[in-house]
Amino acid sequence: MHELFGAYFNQDFDLWGNTIPEIISCYKRDSPRDYHYEMIKEINLFMDEHPVDLDSAFEKNYNNGFYPKLWGHTTASFLNELKWLLSQ
Template sequence: MPTSSPEDPARFPDLAEFISGWFHQDFDINGDTLEEVVGVFRREVQADYAERVSLDIGRFLASEDGDLNDRFQRMFQPDIIPTAFRPTTREFLEAIRSELSTAG
């Protein structure tokens, strides 16, 4: 049975799908800020999917090995720069997780 490498985005499938689907080069279709983009996401998806993204973020942050920004870039190859939204990649991910848990 094949095993996933530490750099395999399949280890965090919901986060990988979220990043590629919502924080791509045309992310601003859904808003100009992290809060706006995540707000549209929350309105358009089932709550359990948003929860799975949040859980993946927690697991990704907890599995930190080395430079988080480099790992994030290698693993998810985002079309955006997380530090354009927050000072660090960690803060970017934590802000998304916080927005996902906000009621409303």
């Protein structure tokens, strides 16, 4: 997840797109399909490890200038959208 958030979902996210689907599309284009499934597993593991402190854990671990709330998401809904987009 560090690669995804460090490179694609940071303060310069607009280099990759203006929407979450556009950004994920760039990530998918730049990485092998196996990585997409590994990312889904990593997101699931992260969510499972932080059932009651997901927001604070996400901010602590992956805050690179990208805030899901500014995109109309909770942390959980944002991560669920990422998983869905990565699975397509």
